[in-house]
Amino acid sequence: MKTIEDVLYDLVLPLVEDEKSLSVQRLASLDENEIILTIYAESADIARLIGRQGFMAQAIRQTMSIGSRVLDKRLNIKFESY
Template sequence: MIDFEKVLYDLCSPIVDDKASLSVKLMSTLDEKEILLYVYANSEDVARLIGRKGSMAGSIRQMMSVASRKEDKKITIKFESY
């Protein structure tokens, strides 16, 4: 089984400045085929992760989608700042 939290953290950590503030949480859903992941970071780092017009966020979601196909899951990723 793939540790999606670790994979997403490893994708995001080189992009952010403050790696200590980066956190990835797996949340439960009612659908057993769906995985919901939240990325928490400070607002400046979240802006960097989302990118212009969502280009970085789209790329991160696409890479995680490829990883999830092996386990026949759908991944939803939300970016939150604090």
């Protein structure tokens, strides 16, 4: 079974130009019912992942929230560029 980080990585991989610049990491949370995932990519790729008015980011979050319901966890996805 894939981890939630792997699922998110596989979901956003076709949307970025340079797959080597893409990284998905799980951050520690004080709340045991919350999963915090951060997507790191180059600024041009992050702009593509967020999309106009955040539509792509919202779609990614909604898609991933379906999987987090199975885990009975709240999912928080952040987008970071480097």
